[in-house]
Amino acid sequence: MSELKLCQGPKCHTYHTKDRLKGPKGNKTYQTRRRSNFYYGNNNFCSWVCLNDWNSIYIEQALDHFGRTTEPKHLTEQNAWTKDYDYNWRDDNNPRSNYRSVNSITKEQRPLTEAQYNDNNYTLNER
Ligand SMILES: [Zn+2]
Numbered sequence: 001m002s003e004l005k006l007c008q009g010p011k012c013h014t015y016h017t018k019d020r021l022k023g024p025k026g027n028k029t030y031q032t033r034r035r036s037n038f039y040y041g042n043n044n045f046c047s048w049v050c051l052n053d054w055n056s057i058y059i060e061q062a063l064d065h066f067g068r069t070t071e072p073k074h075l076t077e078q079n080a081w082t083k084d085y086d087y088n089w090r091d092d093n094n095p096r097s098n099y100r101s102v103n104s105i106t107k108e109q110r111p112l113t114e115a116q117y118n119d120n121n122y123t124l125n126e127r
Contacts, residue, residue: 011050077106080125081124
C-alpha cells in the first residue's frame with residue numbers, strides 16, 4: 001500500500017466538495033485532501049486552485065529566499081542546448097541514437113546516452 005500525501009494547499013480544507021467531507025457520522029468535517037498521487041506543483045497539490053492558493057501566499061517569500069532575476073538572461077549558442085528524444089526512432093544497430101542534445105540556435109545535434117539523457121545534472125550548456 002502506498003503512503004498517502006496531504007495536499008499542500010493552505011486552503012484545501014475550505015473547499016466544500018464531497019470527497020473532502022470526512023469523519024464519523026454526525027461529526028464530519030471538510031479536510032485537506034489525502035492521496036497517493038497529485039498532479040500539480042511537482043506532486044504536492046490536488047488541484048490548480050490549491051497550487052494557486054499556495055503561490056499567492058508564498059511566492060514573494062520564495063522569490064526573496066531563492067533569489068530574484070534582476071537582469072535579463074541571454075540565450076546564446078553556449079547555453080542553448082536542450083535534450084531531445086525520438087519516441088518513434090527504431091534502429092537496432094544503433095539503439096542509443098534516439099537520444100540527443102540539440103542546440104536551439106545553431107540546430108547542431110549531438111548523440112546522448114540514455115544515462116546522460118536521464119541525468120538532470122548532465123548538460124552541454126556552459127554555466
Ligand atoms: Zn488541495
